[in-house]
Amino acid sequence: MMDALSLARWQFGITTVYHFIFVPLTLGLSMLVAIMQSFYYRTGKDLYKEMTLFWGKLFVILFTLGVVTGIVQEFQFGMNWSGYSRFVGDIFGIPLAIEALTAFFVESTFLGLWLFGWTRLPKAVHLACIWLVALASSLSSVWILLANAWMQVPVGYVLRNGRAELQDLVAILLNERALVQIPHTILAGFVTGGLFVLGISAWNLLHKHRADLFARSAQIALVFTAVASLAVATTGHTQAQETVATQPMKLAAMEGLWETEGPASMSLFALHDRENMSSIREFRMPYVLSILAHNNLTGEVKGMKELQAEMEAAHGPGDYVPPVAIVYWSFRLMVGLGVFFILLSLRGLWNWWAGKLETRTGYLRVASLALFLPFAANTAGWMVSELGRQPWMVYGLLKTVDGVSPVVGPGTLWISMAGFTVIYGLLAALGFSLVYKFARPARAGEPPRTMAHLDGTHAY
Amino acid sequence: MDLNTIWFILISILFIGYFFLEGFDFGVGILLPFVSRDDTDRRVVINSVGPFWDGNEVWLITAGGAIFAAFPHWYATLFSGFYLPLFLILIALILRAVGFEFRSKIEAPRWRRMCDQFLFWGSFIPAFLWGVAFANFVRGVPIGADMNYAGGFWNLLNPYALLGGLTSLSVFTLHGAVFLCLRTEGEVRERAHGIAARLWGPAAVILIAFAAYGYVATDFHQQMGVVPGTMPLLAICSYIAILVFLRMERDGWAFIATSLTILFGAVVVFEGLFPRVLLSSLDPAWHLTIYNASSSPLTLKVMLGVALLFVPIILGYQGWSYYVFRQRLTRESIPEHALNRHGQGEKT
Numbered sequence: 001m002m003d004a005l006s007l008a009r010w011q012f013g014i015t016t017v018y019h020f021i022f023v024p025l026t027l028g029l030s031m032l033v034a035i036m037q038s039f040y041y042r043t044g045k046d047l048y049k050e051m052t053l054f055w056g057k058l059f060v061i062l063f064t065l066g067v068v069t070g071i072v073q074e075f076q077f078g079m080n081w082s083g084y085s086r087f088v089g090d091i092f093g094i095p096l097a098i099e100a101l102t103a104f105f106v107e108s109t110f111l112g113l114w115l116f117g118w119t120r121l122p123k124a125v126h127l128a129c130i131w132l133v134a135l136a137s138s139l140s141s142v143w144i145l146l147a148n149a150w151m152q153v154p155v156g157y158v159l160r161n162g163r164a165e166l167q168d169l170v171a172i173l174l175n176e177r178a179l180v181q182i183p184h185t186i187l188a189g190f191v192t193g194g195l196f197v198l199g200i201s202a203w204n205l206l207h208k209h210r211a212d213l214f215a216r217s218a219q220i221a222l223v224f225t226a227v228a229s230l231a232v233a234t235t236g237h238t239q240a241q242e243t244v245a246t247q248p249m250k251l252a253a254m255e256g257l258w259e260t261e262g263p264a265s266m267s268l269f270a271l272h273d274r275e276n277m278s279s280i281r282e283f284r285m286p287y288v289l290s291i292l293a294h295n296n297l298t299g300e301v302k303g304m305k306e307l308q309a310e311m312e313a314a315h316g317p318g319d320y321v322p323p324v325a326i327v328y329w330s331f332r333l334m335v336g337l338g339v340f341f342i343l344l345s346l347r348g349l350w351n352w353w354a355g356k357l358e359t360r361t362g363y364l365r366v367a368s369l370a371l372f373l374p375f376a377a378n379t380a381g382w383m384v385s386e387l388g389r390q391p392w393m394v395y396g397l398l399k400t401v402d403g404v405s406p407v408v409g410p411g412t413l414w415i416s417m418a419g420f421t422v423i424y425g426l427l428a429a430l431g432f433s434l435v436y437k438f439a440r441p442a443r444a445g446e447p448p449r450t451m452a453h454l455d456g457t458h459a460y
Numbered sequence: 461m462d463l464n465t466i467w468f469i470l471i472s473i474l475f476i477g478y479f480f481l482e483g484f485d486f487g488v489g490i491l492l493p494f495v496s497r498d499d500t501d502r503r504v505v506i507n508s509v510g511p512f513w514d515g516n517e518v519w520l521i522t523a524g525g526a527i528f529a530a531f532p533h534w535y536a537t538l539f540s541g542f543y544l545p546l547f548l549i550l551i552a553l554i555l556r557a558v559g560f561e562f563r564s565k566i567e568a569p570r571w572r573r574m575c576d577q578f579l580f581w582g583s584f585i586p587a588f589l590w591g592v593a594f595a596n597f598v599r600g601v602p603i604g605a606d607m608n609y610a611g612g613f614w615n616l617l618n619p620y621a622l623l624g625g626l627t628s629l630s631v632f633t634l635h636g637a638v639f640l641c642l643r644t645e646g647e648v649r650e651r652a653h654g655i656a657a658r659l660w661g662p663a664a665v666i667l668i669a670f671a672a673y674g675y676v677a678t679d680f681h682q683q684m685g686v687v688p689g690t691m692p693l694l695a696i697c698s699y700i701a702i703l704v705f706l707r708m709e710r711d712g713w714a715f716i717a718t719s720l721t722i723l724f725g726a727v728v729v730f731e732g733l734f735p736r737v738l739l740s741s742l743d744p745a746w747h748l749t750i751y752n753a754s755s756s757p758l759t760l761k762v763m764l765g766v767a768l769l770f771v772p773i774i775l776g777y778q779g780w781s782y783y784v785f786r787q788r789l790t791r792e793s794i795p796e797h798a799l800n801r802h803g804q805g806e807k808t
Contacts, residue, residue: 060561061561061562061565064557064558064561064562067514067557068553068554068557068558069554070521071517071520071521071550071553071554072550072554074521074524074525075524075539075546075550077528077535077539078524078528078535078536078538078539078540079539079540079543079546079547080540082536082537082539082540082608083536085528085532085535085536086532086533086536086607088532089528089529089531089532089533089535089536089755090529090532090755090756090759091759092528093525093526093528093529093530093532093535093755093759094529094759094762094763096525096528096529097522097525097526097528097529097530097763097766098525098763098766099525100518100521100522100524100525100526101522101525101766101767101770101771101774102770104518104521104522105515105518105522105774105777105778106777108514108515108517108518109514109515109518109774109777109778109781110777110781111514112510112511112512112514112515112781113511113781113784115511116510116511116785117511117784120784120785121784160756163532165755165756165758165759166755166756166758166759166762167758169758169762405536405540406608407540407541407608407609407610408540408543412543412544412613415544415547416543416544416547419547419551423551423554423555427554427558430558430562434562434565434566437565437566438565458795459503459507459510459564459793459794459795460503460506460507460510460560460561460563460564
């Protein structure tokens, strides 16, 4: 039988990872739809209007799933984590409220205007609507990542009245962690959206369905993804270097580094024995971690044993080592996939340049399957970030065990857990089948897919 | 006026905005099965709030975020204490959104009927439970010295709170009926008008019962005096005005009257609460107030600046979106080809 703490953590994990399927996807997809509509605005070609309507329809399906799972997020802190809410509300509530005021209102209102406004609004105003939706989506992630960055690296606070109170707003807004994690996460969203468009386009091209529409879509997606995936890698590297300084324990866990090393070696493969704080069957590359962490050959990187001792000295006895194996392998999965995304988009650009984008079926097959991989990479990144912070909820200030709601028992949590899991499962099936229905290539004997209602009149 | 009071007023405004806007969304959802005869009718009803419902819902999200930022203890106690009702509201809002967004994306009549159920219950449950919640705020719930809720699920379903739920349910339904009169034409409008006229009397009885019960079950008479003042009076006047304008077939004015009824009714509730935010039924010393539940003055100041900057902008563009879609909907406004797949026109 699980206790309330484990249940609350599982519930947060399930609902957040699930929500985080749709958020990055719609971040990227809204940008792409806005770009496509801009092409339509500039050229007046029906092909671009069709493209906008086609991808816009998929965007709205996925956006809806992001919205409904997002409502749960706004209240979950109070429901399951009231101890946390009391402790951090003074600071954490600020970005959350600003997110609603500056982003959610814009997204929801202008999406309504965009969806129903094709025939009601002047062309330029209508284009502005989708751009506002896209920019507000990115802006919303700025605020929520500012809140998250404060949990990772608390700054600008003073401990008073048994909680963290606001002291320096500017310090919170310029939190170094936020400055590296915001671009990394948003760009990862762009890659997710880009590979979604690329994947579905490749799938349709494979079946020789609407090659005009999907080749152009794939080209736009390729440029977008190539730029974004390169930038994801750069910002990820910066974020890791920042983590060395501010959350050395997380970085040590990411690298499975038990002993302090200088020069530090990078682990390529290891099986971890967390209890004895050692690794078995490990393969390490000398110097590499020093280069990655400090851009030099000799820099010291602290290991988990030393950091555990430091934490005990500062915060009293306890286990301060995160779940190493999950963090270590999630990190490797994320980085590996990130590299793959770069290669995939560069290869696609090469094929396009060679005039063989539509004919290299091997590539199209890989690209159409690769659309599922960003979700694994995003989830892995989330796990590195959030599990690597354990046992802390607010790093160095509040432990996860102290954040949970004292009045919510396992029975209640089982009810909500079961409820959310069932509903989310059904939503997943529904969302998947709808995307499949509207995105799939026309079968033999079916006429090719057109968005024949090109006036864009929309109604539920 | 101190910062804490200003924030109490701001959060009241957010909730009033939410009840005014989502109130008619809920009403429309509840009336969906009763004002439509076929699928086209139902689509007219659904599309009357089509471009707006999501933006309206953000008022709740914002109220939640603002409570978190301004009164963290209120946020923590309320949502961990009112856990299961809030859980039900969340599930209902999820299903309602599915009903709105995905109903016309699948042609099967069974799916459409299921979505109609989502829309009905997804509107009915929150419309009822928000009344239950606010009645409990003013009546008081078991809150201990540690600010934590000490009761169970059933404490929340006391007779006074249930009557509060009926009150909000009937007022929102009436509000939705009048909104439909304003937004539609033809038979749907006639039916909505008939329902509004018939609902007015029973809803008045519920309102009076709730007010009278409140006189006994809460400390409103101490808070507001024996002569309760102008706000309740204005609420009563607006409620009577609804019937007058319905009789005169002045839909716009009737809608203003239901809106004002919600506005003044909610103001009365917040007046009765002030300066408390959540009453403890165990000991008056353990009430959560705008002082012991609040954030630091600096946070309140920062957030006040943000709110004063952005709320007017939000009101501006949300108002504009209502202006853009101001035309009344008819059966002819529902495009036949909303779902054109593979080039074949489909009737949906």
